[in-house]
Amino acid sequence: MAAADELAFHEFEEATNLLAETPDVATTSISDQLTPKGHVAVAVGSGGTYGAEDEVEESDKTALLQEEKQQPGFWTFSYYQSFFDVDTLQVLDRIKGSLLPRPGHSFVRHHLRNRPDLYGPFWICATLAFVLAITGNLTIVLAQRRDPSIHYGPQFHKVTVAGITIYCYAWLVPLALWAFLQWRKGVRERMGPYTFLETVCVYGYSLFIFIPTVVLWLIPVPWLQWLFGALALALSTAGLVFTLWPIVREDTRLVASLLLSAVILLHALLAMGCKPLPSEHVAPPPQATSLPPTILLTPTPPRPMAT
Numbered sequence: 001m002a003a004a005d006e007l008a009f010h011e012f013e014e015a016t017n018l019l020a021e022t023p024d025v026a027t028t029s030i031s032d033q034l035t036p037k038g039h040v041a042v043a044v045g046s047g048g049t050y051g052a053e054d055e056v057e058e059s060d061k062t063a064l065l066q067e068e069k070q071q072p073g074f075w076t077f078s079y080y081q082s083f084f085d086v087d088t089l090q091v092l093d094r095i096k097g098s099l100l101p102r103p104g105h106s107f108v109r110h111h112l113r114n115r116p117d118l119y120g121p122f123w124i125c126a127t128l129a130f131v132l133a134i135t136g137n138l139t140i141v142l143a144q145r146r147d148p149s150i151h152y153g154p155q156f157h158k159v160t161v162a163g164i165t166i167y168c169y170a171w172l173v174p175l176a177l178w179a180f181l182q183w184r185k186g187v188r189e190r191m192g193p194y195t196f197l198e199t200v201c202v203y204g205y206s207l208f209i210f211i212p213t214v215v216l217w218l219i220p221v222p223w224l225q226w227l228f229g230a231l232a233l234a235l236s237t238a239g240l241v242f243t244l245w246p247i248v249r250e251d252t253r254l255v256a257s258l259l260l261s262a263v264i265l266l267h268a269l270l271a272m273g274c275k276p277l278p279s280e281h282v283a284p285p286p287q288a289t290s291l292p293p294t295i296l297l298t299p300t301p302p303r304p305m306a307t
Contacts, residue, residue, distance in 0.1 A: 083118040083197065091120045098205040101239035106246055107205070108198050116197040121204020125170050128207055129163040131214050132274055136162075138218060139276045169270055170207065174199040177244075180259070184251055193247055202243050206236045206267075210274055217276060225275070233271045237264050 097111040136158045144150045174196065181193035194202070213232040217225050240263055248256040 086117040086119050094120055094205050095208050098208055098239050101242050103242055107202055107239060107243040108194055112198060112201060116201040121170060121201055124204055124208050125166045128211050129166045131211055132162040133158040135214050135218055136276055170203050173266055174203045181247060206239050209236045214274055229271060229275055233268060237267050
């Protein structure tokens with residue numbers, strides 16, 4: 001019996017010492033049915049804890065309200081405004097990611113982070129189209145300075161041709177690729193393809209490398225032009241392959257090989273189309289055909305009239 005009293009006395013003494021050290025604590029007693037007599041439960045904490053819990057609850061409610069917000073329809077301006085909601089640092093980071101592809105480094109997972117944009121792809125395609133048109137005219141001007149027989153005339157139609165070609169490639173090829181991956185998703189359940197906007201974003205940023213390359217193609221050195229073109233094509237294609245590989249590797253080896261080969265082939269055709277023609281292939285203006293020297297014709301005598 002004395003041992004039990006001594007045990008109870010020591011517990012009460014420990015609680016008293018704890019209360020003396022932290023006078024701002026709140027104590028709660030537990031009913032006798034749940035705990036034996038002599039036991040005291042001490043809740044260490046201050047009143048500020050309740051304020052923090054209220055803030056957490058308020059933030060949770062705000063997050064739930066934001067999730068319950070109805071998304072705007074695709075026919076509204078607000079729907080497309082979210083695709084252009086990026087800052088300069090994000091665009092530069094995505095451009096850097098497209099210029100420096102690394103194996104095992106997915107452009108979608110490490111740079112887009114479930115936030116694809118159309119701002120970067122739109123202006124990259126527009127800039128590439130204008131640069132192609134300008135360099136195409138400059139190529140003829142430089143060729144004329146080396147060969148006076150070549151006639152230069154402003155070719156404004158190149159802006160339209162380049163714009164239609166670039167934008168069709170940046171939208172139709174990702175659309176076909178996304179549709180094919182969606183179809184294969186039904187065949188191979190493990191495949192999880194990217195969204196259509198993510199695919200467009202990947203293709204749009206992959207075209208940035210061709211902007212400085214087209215400018216460097218103005219250097220009239222053929223082997224240097226081919227070197228710049230091969231380097232740009234290798235970097236741009238590597239970014240596409242490294243991004244698509246985590247998706248297509250879940251498919252059969254034959255389908256994955258054919259799909260990546262088609263992606264590389266189409267990208268190579270685009271790069272070849274961007275390369276300007278050499279100066280020797282620029283056709284000179286049509287020369288006016290020189291007339292032969294005039295031949296003096298002897299006048300024929302008039303025929304006598306029949307009587």
